[in-house]
Amino acid sequence: MPTDRRTVLADTAIGVLAEAGMRGLTHRAVDRAANLPAGTTSAYYRTRQALLTALVRRLVALDQAELQAIGEQAPAPRGTEELVAGIAAFIERRTTGEGRRRSLARYACALESVHHPELREILTPRPNAARHAARDFLAARGVADPDGRTVTLLTCVDGLVFDRLVTGGTVSEQEIRGLVAAALR
Numbered sequence: 001m002p003t004d005r006r007t008v009l010a011d012t013a014i015g016v017l018a019e020a021g022m023r024g025l026t027h028r029a030v031d032r033a034a035n036l037p038a039g040t041t042s043a044y045y046r047t048r049q050a051l052l053t054a055l056v057r058r059l060v061a062l063d064q065a066e067l068q069a070i071g072e073q074a075p076a077p078r079g080t081e082e083l084v085a086g087i088a089a090f091i092e093r094r095t096t097g098e099g100r101r102r103s104l105a106r107y108a109c110a111l112e113s114v115h116h117p118e119l120r121e122i123l124t125p126r127p128n129a130a131r132h133a134a135r136d137f138l139a140a141r142g143v144a145d146p147d148g149r150t151v152t153l154l155t156c157v158d159g160l161v162f163d164r165l166v167t168g169g170t171v172s173e174q175e176i177r178g179l180v181a182a183a184l185r
Helices: 005-024 027-032 039-045 046-071 080-095 097-112 116-125 129-138 148-165 173-184
Strands: none
Touching: 005 027, 005 039, 005 046, 005 097, 005 173, 027 046, 027 097, 046 080, 046 097, 046 116, 046 129, 046 148, 080 148, 080 173, 097 116, 097 148, 116 148, 148 173
């Protein structure tokens, strides 16, 4: 658990946003959720926009660390089955527990970025080991435009995560196989 006050507040804000939505994200709500005296959050993040920007930066940092670790810990997929299993595990992480909380906050921030381009800039996908592994997998199979296909594949995976957060249920292995097959065509 981080001890830096700004990080604690940003982490708490992620939780508040996931639980209460954009309208529920207030300085007071973060103070209460963090069990801190009233006014603490606003002392660190003077405006709601400053709080939201800190939240988005923290969210991206957590996501990048997770994706980097996935790419470094798991060997690059040697076959379609390994890629399907890796995507299934990723979707499971993003739709349950802490990953669900962060995903809900991420999508709320993505919608908010429509009106705040500075947030969109922070949320722009970044290179990481997991993205490189997917790209290398496609390139090794001779896929035309592996960079573009990687973006398409990962966007579709993101869509499955979003759909399951909104509608419930789980993603079937068949759905993932279909995405991978389409990326390989």
